[in-house]
Amino acid sequence: MMEAMQTEADAAAAYGLRALATVVFDIDAGQKLDALHPPSCLSEAAKTSLAHLSLPHCTNQDEGDTQFIVRFRDNADDRELLFGFVLFRQQKDESRTRGYFQKALVLVSTKPFVDLYDRVLRVVGPLFFKVGPQVLAAVYNNIQSWPDLVYDAPVVLPLAGTYISCIIPKLLDYEHLDSTYESDGDSPLHSHFIVEGEDDATDFPDFNDIDDDDDDEEEDTEETVLVKGGNFVVSRRQHPPSPSFGDLLLSKQTHQSTPFENIGLYSSFVSLEESLWLLWQLAITGESVLILSPHARTCSQASLAFTSLIAPLQFQGDCRPYFTVYEADFDTLASRQTHGVSSPKDVTVIGTTNPFFMKSLSHWPNALIFPFLEPPSVKPQQRKGASGAEAAGEADETGTICLRIQKNVELDDFENSHRPMILRRCPRYMVPDSTVLRQLVSPPEIHITQTTSHEEEPYVTINNAILRKHFRKLTKDFLHPFEQYFGIWKPGGRRSNLYMSAEDYMKPFTLPGLLSSIKPRQLPPQIKQGKWKALYTAFVKSPHFEPWFNFRRQRCIREFANTLRTLRDSVDANLLLSSPFGDNLSQEQYVKLKKEMEVALALEKAQGEVDKQQIQTIKKHLKAVKEKLRSFKQTQ
Known part of the structure; x- marks a missing residue:
C-alpha cells in the first residue's frame, strides 16, 4: 500500500504537478481561493498570490474562457518560482453585483510543460464548470496514475474518460553537463491541441438529465457518473488515439529545448x-x-x-x-x-x-x-x-x-x-x-x-x-565565434600527455580577443549590417553569457577528460616514460607528470561511482613514474 502511494506521488512529481485550485471574486473579501487540492500543499503567501494573479485586471468585457500562465513563489525566500496554468471564465450575469460571473481553475506545477497543461485545462475546464470542485481531486488522482514520463516522443495520456496526445520536451539544463546543447536538423516546435476519441472532449453529459431509473436500459444511469470518490468514472472507455502527425513531426527533433519554445512567435x-x-x-x-x-x-x-x-x-x-x-x-x-x-x-x-x-x-x-x-x-x-x-x-x-x-x-x-x-x-x-x-x-x-x-x-x-527556425538559427550563428573557446589547443612549450589538465590547453576568453577574431563577413546579415561589436559587448555583459559559457566550457572539459580516461586503459606504463619520438623525459617532466597523476587519482576516488579499473590503471602508471624518479636519485 505504501509503495503504491509512493509511486503515485513520484508520478505527480515527475509531471511537476503540485496542486489544483479554484479562485473566485467575493464582493466582501475580493479575490480569494475557493478550493485547493491537496489542501495543505501551498503556503499562505502562495495562496494569496494565486488569488491575486488568477482573475486578471481587464478593462474589456470579453466573455468566454481564456488561458494564461502566471509565476509565483511558494515562500518568499524560494529561488525557484511555481507555474500557474490558469483557465479564466467570464460570463455576463445580471444577478451578480459586478454584473459578471468570474471564476478561474488553476493547475499549479513546478515545471513549464506549457503544451501538456494547456491541453489538460481544455479538457477538464468545461467539466469543472459543469460538475464543480470535486473535479480537482479527480484530476489530481488521474495525473498521479499516469505512466512514467517519456520525453521528446508522442505520448497518449488518459484524462477524464478521454485522452490527450502531446510531446513533453526534454529541457536543457545547465546544471547537468550531459544536456545536449545543439545538433543538426532543427524541428521547430509549435503549439497545437489534440483530443481524440469517440466523443467531443468537452461534450460532457448534463447531470441534471440523468435518470435514476435503473430499469431504463437506454441510459447510462449509475455508470454515467463522471466523478465518484475522487476519481473519474465513465460509462464507455474510449480507445487511445494514435499520435497525431504534428506530434510525430515534433518527435524528430534531436536537440533539447529551452522553456517556452512551443509558444508561437508569430501568434x-x-x-x-x-x-x-x-x-x-x-x-x-x-x-x-x-x-x-x-x-x-x-x-x-x-x-x-x-x-x-x-x-x-x-x-x-x-x-x-x-x-x-x-x-x-x-x-x-x-x-x-x-x-x-x-x-x-x-x-x-x-x-x-x-x-x-x-x-x-x-x-x-x-x-x-x-x-x-x-x-x-x-x-x-x-x-x-x-x-x-x-x-x-x-x-x-x-x-x-x-x-x-x-x-x-x-x-x-x-x-x-x-x-x-x-x-x-x-x-x-x-x-x-x-x-x-x-x-x-x-x-x-x-x-x-x-x-x-x-x-x-x-x-x-x-x-x-x-x-x-529562423531565430534559433540566428542565435546559433551569433554564438558561433565563441566555438574557439570550447576546443583543446596545444600552446607552445607544453607537452601533452594522458594526465594533462584540459583547462591548461583551452584558449582563455577575453572580450577584446573575441572581437578581434570575428570576421564580419561570416556573421548573419542582420548582425553584420548593424553595430555588431556593440551587440557582442552587450551580450558578454548580460546575465545569459556566463552560465552558457561555463556550461559549454565544462562540458568540453568533461568530454576531453573522458577521452583521456578511455585511452589510459589501453596505454602501457612504459609508453608514458618517453616522448612521442622515443626520447627520455627530463626529471622536471617526470615530477610534473607525477603531480598530474596524483591529481587524477584524487579526482577519480572522489567520483560518486568509483571506477576500480581506472584507479588500478592510474596506480600502475604512477608506480612506473615513481620508480623512474628513484632511478634519477640513485644516479645523482
Whole structure:
C-alpha cells in the first residue's frame, strides 16, 4: 500500500504537478481561493498570490474562457518560482453585483510543460464548470496514475474518460553537463491541441438529465457518473488515439529545448513581425522589458515568447508573464530598474494588463505596449522625449510605433494607441531580415481578443514554424565565434600527455580577443549590417553569457577528460616514460607528470561511482613514474 502511494506521488512529481485550485471574486473579501487540492500543499503567501494573479485586471468585457500562465513563489525566500496554468471564465450575469460571473481553475506545477497543461485545462475546464470542485481531486488522482514520463516522443495520456496526445520536451539544463546543447536538423516546435476519441472532449453529459431509473436500459444511469470518490468514472472507455502527425513531426527533433519554445512567435507578436529582430536584441543583451496588453493571454504569451527568442540560450532573468500590483514582491521588482538602464543582475520581464504599471514603472528600460484603443479618426500626437528623427522614421510598415526615448523620460508620457508601440532607451544594433519577412504567409484580417480559439489557423502554424527556425538559427550563428573557446589547443612549450589538465590547453576568453577574431563577413546579415561589436559587448555583459559559457566550457572539459580516461586503459606504463619520438623525459617532466597523476587519482576516488579499473590503471602508471624518479636519485 505504501509503495503504491509512493509511486503515485513520484508520478505527480515527475509531471511537476503540485496542486489544483479554484479562485473566485467575493464582493466582501475580493479575490480569494475557493478550493485547493491537496489542501495543505501551498503556503499562505502562495495562496494569496494565486488569488491575486488568477482573475486578471481587464478593462474589456470579453466573455468566454481564456488561458494564461502566471509565476509565483511558494515562500518568499524560494529561488525557484511555481507555474500557474490558469483557465479564466467570464460570463455576463445580471444577478451578480459586478454584473459578471468570474471564476478561474488553476493547475499549479513546478515545471513549464506549457503544451501538456494547456491541453489538460481544455479538457477538464468545461467539466469543472459543469460538475464543480470535486473535479480537482479527480484530476489530481488521474495525473498521479499516469505512466512514467517519456520525453521528446508522442505520448497518449488518459484524462477524464478521454485522452490527450502531446510531446513533453526534454529541457536543457545547465546544471547537468550531459544536456545536449545543439545538433543538426532543427524541428521547430509549435503549439497545437489534440483530443481524440469517440466523443467531443468537452461534450460532457448534463447531470441534471440523468435518470435514476435503473430499469431504463437506454441510459447510462449509475455508470454515467463522471466523478465518484475522487476519481473519474465513465460509462464507455474510449480507445487511445494514435499520435497525431504534428506530434510525430515534433518527435524528430534531436536537440533539447529551452522553456517556452512551443509558444508561437508569430501568434504572440501579431503585427510586430518587423520588430522581432529588435526584440531578439533586447532579449539577448539582457534588457528588462514591460509588456502591457488589455488581455491577460496576450501579455502572458508575449512575455514567455520573448524569453524564448534566444533559444538555444537559456534566458537568465526573472519572467512574470502576468503580474499585479498586489503581489508581495511588487515593490522589490519595481525597484530593480529605476534609472532607465537595465541592470544585468536584475533582468526582469513583466507582463500585465494594468495601465497603472506605466506610471509605477515609469523609468523601466523598455516597454512593449499592445493596442488598447480601436483605430481613431485622427492620428495620435507624438509626446515628449522621443528623438524627432527616430519618431518619424521608425514606424514600420506594419504600423508598429518604435521609439527610442531618453533615460529621464517617463513611460506614462505616452498616450495609448491603436497600434503596437515599442519604447526603448538603448540603441538599435539589428536590422530585420527581409527574406524571412517575405516568406511569411499573409493572414486574413486579424482581431486580437482575450478569448482565442483552440484551433490554430494553418497560416499561423506555418509562420510560427518559419520564425522559430529562423531565430534559433540566428542565435546559433551569433554564438558561433565563441566555438574557439570550447576546443583543446596545444600552446607552445607544453607537452601533452594522458594526465594533462584540459583547462591548461583551452584558449582563455577575453572580450577584446573575441572581437578581434570575428570576421564580419561570416556573421548573419542582420548582425553584420548593424553595430555588431556593440551587440557582442552587450551580450558578454548580460546575465545569459556566463552560465552558457561555463556550461559549454565544462562540458568540453568533461568530454576531453573522458577521452583521456578511455585511452589510459589501453596505454602501457612504459609508453608514458618517453616522448612521442622515443626520447627520455627530463626529471622536471617526470615530477610534473607525477603531480598530474596524483591529481587524477584524487579526482577519480572522489567520483560518486568509483571506477576500480581506472584507479588500478592510474596506480600502475604512477608506480612506473615513481620508480623512474628513484632511478634519477640513485644516479645523482
